[in-house]
Amino acid sequence: MVSEKYIVCDGPDGSGKSLFTEEAISWAEASGKRTLHLGSFWKEHGRHPEPHELDAFDVLCLREPTDIGAGAVVRHELTKNGTPYTSKMVADALSTDRVVLFYKVIEPARKRGMTIFSDRSFASSIVFQPIMDDTIGFEGVLHLPGHQLFLEKPMTDMLVLLVEPKEAMERLGNRRDKVDDTVFEKEELIREHNARYQSDWFKKIFSDRGVRLHYIDTTPLLLEESRSAIRTYIESVCNSSPSERS
Template sequence: MATGRFIVCDGNNGAGKSSVIADLREWLSAAGHEVMVTREPGGTPIGEKIREVVLSPETPELCDTTELLLFAAARAQHLQEKIIPAIEAGVIVICDRFTPATIAFQHYGRGLPLDLVQAINGIALNGFKPDLNIILDLDPILGMQRVASRGGKLDRMEMQKTEFLSRAREGFLRQAKEDPVSFTIVDASRSFDSVVKDVRSAAQALLSRLA
């Protein structure tokens, strides 16, 4: 049986993750791969309930440590219930956000100690690691302009100040610099065609490398 892969699409708010993931799913499916798309926090019934809590604007009292623990709890359930079984069945799993977001938002953004974030994350991961992290990089101001243009209410993370989002962006870029093998940075300020071309190229390189 073919071995599945785990691809993460992460980065700044408004960078176009949803559209990029939809294109990547279609492209991989057309090439004959079985593909599953999921998201964090969420992906399972328990995870979706946690998502409602951590992203709701109605929970402003949520402290930073509780936020970290809830993200980790959702991830642990997500991995055991959905992600790992799919990979073992030969499926390519594409996830909207994963561990890069935790480090970017909870460490670089919130200022929680890196060793604490990594320790809590490590419990949830239990040795699991993504095959590829695609970071859609975009200036936070442009990103929030895109988010605002969609209309609708902002979630808790989207309501954060620009300074917070800028620190998170630096966190994504720092992780990619420290691990260039499993991270790929894609400039999301360009045309959609240019962005998906680079994303497809990164996915193809992964599949060729691990074939």
């Protein structure tokens, strides 16, 4: 059995993706679903769950990169400001992180029919890495092993959050609970990321594979308005059949 609901939220830094995870967990709790938050599992155990450990849950919430192995290296070293690492190094590490995530978690979860919510995906890599520098281009990123796996078995739905660069930088500057200090938190990059997420080629990659795309521009929205819009999206996807969403 393959899960009919593998829902990803992607977008530039500062667009409000953390709200997606919060609302996904709220939906699961309100629906009486048993939820495994991988962030908590990684923190407690320092590893991915074994397939049999997924059997006790209906819903899986995660984020990419992961917090262990290659993902932790990406988060805490490779993408920090002031470091010498190239986009190819970052893309290779992310691909490795995704290969392990795919085989250890995503594929077993989908076979069990779990509903999956993910903050980011390989979509971030095809938007971000090709414009970091000239060490790896779009085709190079696209054809990395970890990304090919997810192209062959992609998410079912993707919510793309957009935000104007000035608003994004203001939000990032006001964060109190999450300070990433990554190379991606720059106004000019956020502007280009917005354009790439909205490009025809980006939409085609996913629509050709049956992924249902939905966009929300959070720029004019207050926090609770963004939360409400994301909640409405999650409910519309999770409370409907595939035929109703197609």
